[in-house]
Amino acid sequence: MTELPKGWATSPLGELLSIQSGFAFKSTEYRPSGHFLIRIGNVQDGRVSRDKPQFVELDARTKAFELAAGDILTSLTGNIGRVARIQNKHLPAALNQRVARLKPTKALQFDGYLYAFLTSPSFRTELALHGKGGAQQNVSPATIGELKIPLPPLPEQRRIVRKLVTLTARTTTARTHLSAIEKLVERYKAGVLDQVFSTAENRVALGSLLTGIKAGKNLRCDERPPLPHERGTVKVSAVSWGRFQPDQSKTLPPTFEPDPSSLIRPGDLLFSRANTVELVGAVVIVDVAPKNLFLSDKVLRLDTSDHLKPWILWYLRSGEGRRQLEEVSSGNQMSMRNIGQASLKAVTIPLPDTEERRNALNLIETGFAKIDRLAAEAEKALKLTDRLDQRILAKAFAGKLVPQDPNDEPAETLLARIRAERAVALKPKQGRKKRPPHDLV
Incomplete structure (x- = not known):
């Protein structure tokens, strides 16, 4: 990892969030309705898909695997490291064993920067290096917890996320317009063919x-x-x-x-x-x-x-x-x-006669060649927007996207609070001592 700006720190993901894999529901437990079971195919890049949904009913044994709005999910097998958030429209929902829930600690106060890191190529690339298995990779929650994240001061995290939202909104708009060209190309080609063959006799x-x-x-x-x-x-x-x-x-x-x-x-x-x-x-x-x-x-x-x-x-x-x-x-x-x-x-x-067919074919080939060149340029531009997003994210996690403020509380102070909170949470509660029976006093 490159040298970080002053006030930044590195932290294992396991210090910033808890990682819980889901429950191994059997297909015999599927029901026509109930809790939407989030399986590996439902976790896509940045979104939860309702494609081929399955439903289960939760009981005392599985209640701990119920999901809430805002929960961050990641895939543990196959195409590992896909990340998405649960929204209200997905609820009620439950967690399958091949998907993990990543729950940021409350002391982090703000999870926008953490989510941006988890949905970035940096996380996917690092996770792939630790994946096990051949044709189908898999990764454990413990491995995810060991991965390091560059952590800026909390105020800078907020500035970074605001900047990312602004910049990615622009590339998203560009991507939407460029993607629409594919449909325009098909419509143009269909128009050329209709023009040629509607007049032929x-x-x-x-x-x-x-x-x-x-x-x-x-x-x-x-x-x-x-x-x-x-x-x-x-x-x-x-x-x-x-x-x-x-x-x-x-x-x-x-x-x-x-x-x-x-x-x-x-x-x-x-x-x-x-x-x-x-x-x-x-x-x-x-x-x-x-x-x-x-x-x-x-x-x-x-x-x-x-x-x-x-x-x-x-x-x-x-x-x-x-x-x-x-x-x-x-x-x-x-x-x-x-x-x-x-x-x-x-x-x-x-x-039609040979000459008319020749002219018509020339019109088709000339028109299609022009539109194919436009489509090729649009495809090239789409790839450039993807590359631009990756560069923006790389700058964000290297501390080069927004200026640093020397008055910001250092990230190490934030980490100290997080560790203190975890220590309190892990400390066993002291129960009230039982008084001895009266006949033993």
Whole structure:
């Protein structure tokens, strides 16, 4: 730790707060209502999530694990060190064993600076160094208590937090505006596609433009991408997100000999015939492909002339194309829909003359290139705001964010009061001595 300003001190977290892990409630104890059980998945960075809530009823055995508004929580396993506060809207709530409650001592008087430290990368980084385990890290309350925190005088703590609130409010606003660009990008692209295809005429059935549709086999595979000497097949996720992703694949059985014509090659127009209602019918043109990936039963290759592939791709991605694909998809559940080959061939597609198609594709590619550059700049700026927040916090905990006041009471004096309070709390209470029976006096 760097040298601290005059009046600052370092302290183990265990001196400033008590750390209590929760109770190991069993799934058989879950109830339809009652106390919201705060499990590890509910503790996110800076907030408590109500995703997939479970409820329990407390009794004399578990009453000590009831939470109150303002309690600070941190995750003890998995993605360790996520920190959030309980709010009134989460109550009544109870604590699970993989989450710890961090309760600042009353003598600290102000926990805003402590909370800022706990939610900073400094705490997460230090905690990760002490995590135990392999794939799933875990940390004990005792380990958290041993971690050191740079502690400024109490008045400076308040000045630091006020400054942090002001500065992070600005970066939060910037982050909100930059994040909105992603939706604007999608809206702009949809507008360009609608403009192109709403004016195109001479509709034909998609099947009339295809020379064939090729599918792979449905096999039980090893759920990992194939090694270079192995053969693999693609998952639907390989074509779901706008670009071909060969790492979204699984390994074929070594005894299976795939049809050579189902090998995926650069330039292939691939189509997902099965997925959720939002993603079924996703389509990509392969740019780069390894030489050991084959089609699956859910990812089809649409064979057609190379000059028609971009036109078909963009139409099937347009609002009108998506509406047709969703209409011809079948299935009783929204979570999985299917498009049969006959239904796919029946989808109608506008087909203007070659020159008009060329101009339209140029409009799409030019417009998308501009908006993609804007999106890339926004993404870069988002990363810079994250980095800026980290630098601000680093300055705060090094005593470089606000000026020091030599009249402030030193942090060591505050720590002395905290230690005195703890000593009193730990001192056993003296009970009243029993008087001897009258016959012994």
